[in-house]
Amino acid sequence: MPAKLIDGKQIAADKRQQIKVKVQELAEKGLVPGLAVILVGENPASQSYVKGKIRDCKEVGIHSELIRLPETVTEEELLAEVVRLNRAPSIHGILVQLPLPKQISEDKVIETIAPEKDVDGFHPVNLGKMMIGQDCFEPCTPAGIIEMLHACKIRIAGKHVIIVGRSHIVGKPASQLFLNHDATVTICHSRTTPLAEYTKQADILVVAVGHAGLIGAEDIKPGAIVVDVGMNRNADGKLVGDVEFPEVSQKASFITPVPGGVGPMTRVMLLENTVKAALASDGRLQSESR
Ligand SMILES: Nc1nc(=O)c2c([nH]1)NC[C@@H]1CN(c3ccc(C(=O)N[C@@H](CCC(=O)O)C(=O)O)cc3)C=[N+]21
Numbered sequence: 001m002p003a004k005l006i007d008g009k010q011i012a013a014d015k016r017q018q019i020k021v022k023v024q025e026l027a028e029k030g031l032v033p034g035l036a037v038i039l040v041g042e043n044p045a046s047q048s049y050v051k052g053k054i055r056d057c058k059e060v061g062i063h064s065e066l067i068r069l070p071e072t073v074t075e076e077e078l079l080a081e082v083v084r085l086n087r088a089p090s091i092h093g094i095l096v097q098l099p100l101p102k103q104i105s106e107d108k109v110i111e112t113i114a115p116e117k118d119v120d121g122f123h124p125v126n127l128g129k130m131m132i133g134q135d136c137f138e139p140c141t142p143a144g145i146i147e148m149l150h151a152c153k154i155r156i157a158g159k160h161v162i163i164v165g166r167s168h169i170v171g172k173p174a175s176q177l178f179l180n181h182d183a184t185v186t187i188c189h190s191r192t193t194p195l196a197e198y199t200k201q202a203d204i205l206v207v208a209v210g211h212a213g214l215i216g217a218e219d220i221k222p223g224a225i226v227v228d229v230g231m232n233r234n235a236d237g238k239l240v241g242d243v244e245f246p247e248v249s250q251k252a253s254f255i256t257p258v259p260g261g262v263g264p265m266t267r268v269m270l271l272e273n274t275v276k277a278a279l280a281s282d283g284r285l286q287s288e289s290r
Pocket residue numbers: 049095096097098099120140239258259260261262263264266267
């Protein structure tokens with residue numbers, strides 16, 4: 001039986017609707033969540049992602065500010081902008097679009113964002129809190145994956161989750177989040193051999209590498225749940241994941257498509273984190289909401 005498609009686009013749209021209602025309630029109480037997005041340079045992919053984020057904010061009533069800086073900006077200038085936004089009362093979340101030009105240390109920039117405004121969940125304080133199970137901003141892509149599995153009523157506890165990829169923004173935090181949800185977690189990466197011997201054992205397989213066609217039908221267990229985080233352009237310029245989609249979907253029980261799977265969930269989790277940041281900034285509303 002072919003896999004059920006996990007419709008990330010639809011799940012994200014439903015979630016945006018809920019967030020919109022929440023934002024309206026907060027606005028009536030005088031709190032308008034605010035997100036600042038810093039975009040450095042003219043990279044077309046980054047420009048289009050950032051446009052999407054700003055559009056999402058508009059749709060749900062989150063105030064957004066786009067700060068555009070030239071490709072030649074110095075690290076000092078960028079850090080000064082982050083510090084200004086750390087202090088701005090109308091801004092609750094700060095996102096610096098990655099990647100950044102070579103002259104700028106991404107680590108330094110992320111560490112300069114106030115942890116309570118780090119809606120990407122990339123700051124070491126948030127990553128550390130996640131590791132010890134404390135309340136924190138969870139990175140949007142891993143959080144979106146968990147959210148879409150929940151929306152499909154897929155249980156995580158006790159499952160063997162195999163993550164392929166160990167990036168700081170997807171693989172590593174995803175492994176931690178799945179562990180926090182009581183999964184048994186295995187992390188695979190470029191030096192794992194033979195990769196297929198591992199992936200075939202997964203109840204839930206998360207692939208976040210960035211190689212089109214990395215996972216074929218022969219690499220999964222029948223009935224596995226497959227989450228494709230890959231984003232690759234094929235020869236025709238079409239967006240494709242890391243998983244051979246038609247073949248794998250014949251053998252899996254659930255699969256996320258690319259596009260329309262994890263990507264839209266990543267975007268909606270940013271909105272959720274921004275509302276959370278706004279609420280946390282307002283002691284009065286925070287205690288009311290409990
Ligand atoms: N500070 C920072 N935070 C990020 O979260 C961040 C970043 N930098 N840099 C770049 C990556 C990439 N990323 C995407 C999110 C959603 C889609 C998305 O919605 N994709 C659609 C399709 C988009 C298309 O067609 O091009 C989909 O998969 O259906 C894509 C890419 C966030 N990133």
